[in-house]
Amino acid sequence: MPDFPLSQTRRTLPIALLRAREAVMERFRPMLRAIDMTEAQWRVLRVVQEIPGIEPTRLAEQAVILAPSLTRILKTLESRGLVTVERLAEDRRRTQVRLAPGGEKLLREASRESAAIYAAIERELGREDMAALIDKLDILLTRLEGPDKTSGD
Secondary structure (H helix, E strand, O other): OOOOOOOOHHHOHHHHHHHHHHHHHHHHHHHHHHOOOOHHHHHHHHHHHHOOOEOHHHHHHHHOOOHHHHHHHHHHHHHOOOEEEEEOOOOOOOEEEEEOHHHHHHHHHHHHHHHHHHHHHHHHHOHHHHHHHHHHHHHHHHHHHOOOOOOOO
16 A cells, blocks of 8 residues: 555546546547547547648647647648648758648538537536537646647637
């Protein structure tokens, strides 16, 4: 037995966040399987949709993906005709990622089901509680990351 008291794992922040993530993602996984998409690929597509022409470093940060994984994901998405990876004209060393027509089509088709799943979760939790939870998580991130990590997005 350790010399310091430990909380029950169920009441620790890391475990609570992981359990909540799993409960939420369990709702989305059937949709993702139906469109042959991994969770990470979906996150990448969603970020590219929100920020057209995003550079890979920022894309990895926004999609919460490690750079080596992003490289593999982009190759897969590009081979499926969902994104394009282009060199910048002004600096050929840098690249940007954009949705390809196939990615736009896939997101358009999947967006109804994704929105319906999100709305069902919001109905179960309640709109105000959902907003409050997201606000609290934003506060947690801001405080733990500190002022140097805040991107302003």
